[in-house]
């Protein structure tokens with residue numbers, strides 16, 4: 001049986017944008033896009049400032065679902081599992097190699113965090129100017145999470161082939177194929 005995490009790792013260079021669905025404290029669904037920067041120790045890593053809606057949701061219920069769609073390749077992967085926050089040292093290292101404009105976004109977000117009470121927030125684009133100095137270290141509000149999958153469903157389609165769907169469930173260190181319908 002193929003290793004679906006190895007598949008995901010191979011496909012990430014085609015784009016790491018993942019729709020991350022969580023459960024809000026009131027029980028309702030919430031979803032948003034995050035960028036998965038790698039698969040390490042069986043976990044899909046992404047970064048976020050905190051608190052945000054997603055970090056509030058995950059503190060309340062760590063279960064999550066992530067959906068990748070690679071439209072050019074006609075592929076989709078749907079992942080379910082639990083999310084946990086990684087050590088500060090992981091975030092320190094990840095921030096150091098983050099593109100400079102995203103480092104600036106993290107610092108700008110850190111600055112507006114205390115005022116985030118309305119339906120919208122906006123960062124002055126001039127504050128993202130490449131000449132704007134920000135500290136080399138990460139703001140304490142910027143952190144790293146890992147979504148550790150327990151199920152992965154891979155859908156392969158495209159105009160030139162019949163769609164296929166394979167569902168994998170983690171079985172210890174390996175993955176087993178299971179029927180796609182519950």
Ligand SMILES: Cc1cc2nc3c(=O)[nH]c(=O)nc-3n(C[C@H](O)[C@H](O)[C@H](O)COP(=O)(O)O)c2cc1C
Pocket residue numbers: 017030031032033034035036046047048049052053054055
């Ligand atoms: C392409 C794309 C990538 C994004 N990547 C991230 C990300 O890696 N981390 C993040 O916190 N927000 C990211 N965002 C912003 C989120 O989608 C979201 O608007 C924000 O994190 C607030 O969501 P929340 O209040 O549900 O936590 C991204 C948005 C887009 C469109």
